[in-house]
Amino acid sequence: MTLITILLGLIGLGLVVFVHELGHFLMARLFGVEVEEFSLGWGPKIWGFKRGATVYRLSAFPVGGYCRMKGEDSYRKAIEEKLTDFPREPGTYFAAHPLKRIIISLGGPIFNVIFAFLVFFIIMAFGYSVQTFSNRIILAEEFSAQAAPLPASRAGLQSGDFIEAIDGRTIASFSDLQEAIALSAGKLITLSVRRGTSSLNLQLTPELDTASGAGRIGIYPWIEPRIAAVPADGAAFIAGVKPGDLITAVDGQPVQHTMDISRYLGEKTPAKLVLSLLRDGQELVVNVVPSYQDNAISLGVLWQTSTQLIKSPTVFHAIGDGFNETASTISSTFKGLISLFQGVNPLTALSGPARITWIVGQVTTDSFESGVQNGLASSFNFLAILSIGLFIMNLLPIPVLDGGWIVLFVIELIRRKPVQVKTVFRYQLIGLFVILALFLLTTVGDILFFSGK
Numbered sequence: 001m002t003l004i005t006i007l008l009g010l011i012g013l014g015l016v017v018f019v020h021e022l023g024h025f026l027m028a029r030l031f032g033v034e035v036e037e038f039s040l041g042w043g044p045k046i047w048g049f050k051r052g053a054t055v056y057r058l059s060a061f062p063v064g065g066y067c068r069m070k071g072e073d074s075y076r077k078a079i080e081e082k083l084t085d086f087p088r089e090p091g092t093y094f095a096a097h098p099l100k101r102i103i104i105s106l107g108g109p110i111f112n113v114i115f116a117f118l119v120f121f122i123i124m125a126f127g128y129s130v131q132t133f134s135n136r137i138i139l140a141e142e143f144s145a146q147a148a149p150l151p152a153s154r155a156g157l158q159s160g161d162f163i164e165a166i167d168g169r170t171i172a173s174f175s176d177l178q179e180a181i182a183l184s185a186g187k188l189i190t191l192s193v194r195r196g197t198s199s200l201n202l203q204l205t206p207e208l209d210t211a212s213g214a215g216r217i218g219i220y221p222w223i224e225p226r227i228a229a230v231p232a233d234g235a236a237f238i239a240g241v242k243p244g245d246l247i248t249a250v251d252g253q254p255v256q257h258t259m260d261i262s263r264y265l266g267e268k269t270p271a272k273l274v275l276s277l278l279r280d281g282q283e284l285v286v287n288v289v290p291s292y293q294d295n296a297i298s299l300g301v302l303w304q305t306s307t308q309l310i311k312s313p314t315v316f317h318a319i320g321d322g323f324n325e326t327a328s329t330i331s332s333t334f335k336g337l338i339s340l341f342q343g344v345n346p347l348t349a350l351s352g353p354a355r356i357t358w359i360v361g362q363v364t365t366d367s368f369e370s371g372v373q374n375g376l377a378s379s380f381n382f383l384a385i386l387s388i389g390l391f392i393m394n395l396l397p398i399p400v401l402d403g404g405w406i407v408l409f410v411i412e413l414i415r416r417k418p419v420q421v422k423t424v425f426r427y428q429l430i431g432l433f434v435i436l437a438l439f440l441l442t443t444v445g446d447i448l449f450f451s452g453k
Contacts, residue, residue, distance in 0.1 A: 010061075012379065014041065016112065016387045017064025020394070023111025024104060025067040031100040034070040034091040041065055053091075069093045069104075078421045085418050098409040105402045105409070112391040113326065119384035121322030127311025128377035132175040134306060136162050136222035143220070143259050150218025155204035158195065160222065165192035173308050174221040181206050183332050185215030185339065211348045213339040223258040226304040234300020239288040241301065242279065249276035258303055265290070265297045273299075329388045337392065346441055348449075399431020 018040060025038050034053045039045075041059035048057030053070070071092025078086050088095040096104070138159045139152055157163075163171050166180045167189050180189075185208040193200050206215030225247040230237045247255060250264050251274050265273075273288045291298050312318035340346055395403040408419050408427065 012383050013386070014064045016115070016383055016390055019111050019115045019387065020108040020390055021065045021067045023107035023109070023114075024069075025107075026111075027104040027107030028067065028069050028093070031096055031104060032091065033093050033096050033100075033104065035067060036070050037066075037068040039065050071095065075421075075424070079425055084420055084422075086421065098413040102406050102409045102413070105406050106395075108402060109391040109394045112387040112394075113330075116329065116384040116387045116391075117322050117326045119380045119387075120325040121318050123377045123381055124310070124312040124321040124325070125315055125318035126373070126377070127309060128374050129307050129309050130173075130175055130374075131305040132173040132308050133221040133223050134162075135164065135171050135173055135177055136160065137174075137177075137219040138222050138257065138259055140218040140220055143263055150216075151204040151207055152217040152219050155191070155202045155217075157191070157193065157202060157204075157217075157219070160195070162194040163191050164194055166190070168192075173306065175308065177219075181217055182214035183328075183335065185209070185213075185335070187215075208339060208344065210344050213336045213344045220259055223303050225255055225258050225261060227301045228304035229302040231300055231302070235288050235290050235298065236300040238300075239275075239286045241275070241277070241286060241288070244279065246278040247275055248278050248283075250274070252276075261299075265299075269297065326384075326388070329385055330392070333385075333388050333392050346445070348445065398434050399428045400435055401431065404428070404431050 021038075025035055028035050036053065037055045037057065039057045039059050041061050042064065043060040045057045046060055048055060050056070059065075069092075071087070071089065071094050074087045074092065074094055077083075086094040093101065093104075137152070137157065139150075139157065141150055141153055142159060163177055165171055166177070166184075169180065171177050171180065184206045186205060188203060188205050191202045191204065193202055204217060206217050208214075209216045227236070227241060227243055227245045227247070229243055230241050247261065249255060250261055251268075251270070253260075253264055255261050255264070269292075271289070273290060275286050275288055277284050277286060288299060291300065312321045394401050395406075397403045397407045404427070408424060412418050
């Protein structure tokens with residue numbers, strides 16, 4: 001399973017990178033820059049052919065691809081020969097007008113955005129379902145040793161409240177609630193709350209979670225302790241617990257939700273439990289011997305969730321929803337980038353190639369367990385988000401990246417003469433150190449992630 005996860009991760013990550021390189025390729029061809037080689041994948045050639053001046057090839061490793069334009073290596077040649085300017089033979093990259101080079105550099109990032117929009121549009125047109133919990137909440141402070149009050153309790157929220165809207169946007173599930181709060185760190189928001197038969201509006205400002213860069217207010221989902229599935233050979237299965245059973249008490253202690261059960265197990269760590277169940281209107285009692293693994297206790301049950309269908313009513317609505325989702329993802333990615341300068345821990349917030357590959361593969365394998373359509377929707381939705389991340393990352397004005405080259409070409413356009421090779425070399429050297437530092441940082445983060453730390 002681990003090998004499959006890694007392979008799927010490489011394919012998914014490779015697709016996003018390939019789309020990026022395809023953007024560069026098409027823009028280069030559009031503006032008359034010769035492309036010497038365009039490859040799907042990296043490494044040894046498996047198959048290929050030549051058409052015109054371009055060699056098209058399929059390479060062994062499915063990790064993206066590359067687009068090698070004629071004259072790209074003139075940068076190295078200019079340095080080696082100590083030239084003041086780049087060689088500019090007809091049809092080469094540096095012979096193109098600086099405005100054309102800017103558009104070629106933008107081609108990759110723009111295609112990443114187009115890819116994301118198409119994915120969001122198709123997903124919303126066909127629809128998909130997610131398993132989630134209701135929009136009823138529990139205050140986290142009631143179940144954790146929190147030194148200072150969290151935003152939820154400071155605003156007057158209470159356990160059992162239903163959050164029905166945030167800033168006028170309907171909240172239908174806990175998934176909706178998580179998304180809205182995660183994107184609102186440091187922003188004052190208005191909650192429409194239902195408490196019993198009363199309705200009220202409360203305002204709060206989500207805190208920035210320095211581990212993830214997301215907003216948080218200090219709530220858990222209110223999960224009714226009704227059992228959805230009982231994995232075979234688990235503690236509950238052996239005791240005779242069945243799907244559909246509702247746990248009403250543990251060792252005689254009444255429970256309202258799963259957090260009551262978790263708190264009791266955490267405090268007592270019992271060797272045996274007496275569960276009071278309600279099954280088809282009948283009360284019964286079973287004895288369960290919980291399992292312990294890595295200091296965690298398990299009853300061997302899965303809690304019942306609700307299914308939320310997400311689908312645009314028409315194709316035209318899907319176009320609008322795809323556009324809105326793309327814009328929202330770009331905005332939230334920028335906010336995440338800015339949060340790195342607001343105290344967020346980069347070791348946990350940033351992912352390196354290894355962790356990204358693993359997450360892509362894990363999302364793919366996990367999501368296909370709920371069906372092919374949901375699996376494809378979840379996998380490509382994650383790839384679309386990753387594609388937006390690649391779009392933003394590549395446009396940063398860091399030398400070596402597309403954004404760094406665009407800065408140089410803009411300067412050339414304004415000055416109406418090329419930037420000297422030695423200036424470009426120094427600029428690129430700075431970028432190389434920045435990228436190296438970022439790579440080392442994310443690699444340390446990946447090592448800590450895989451080691452469980």
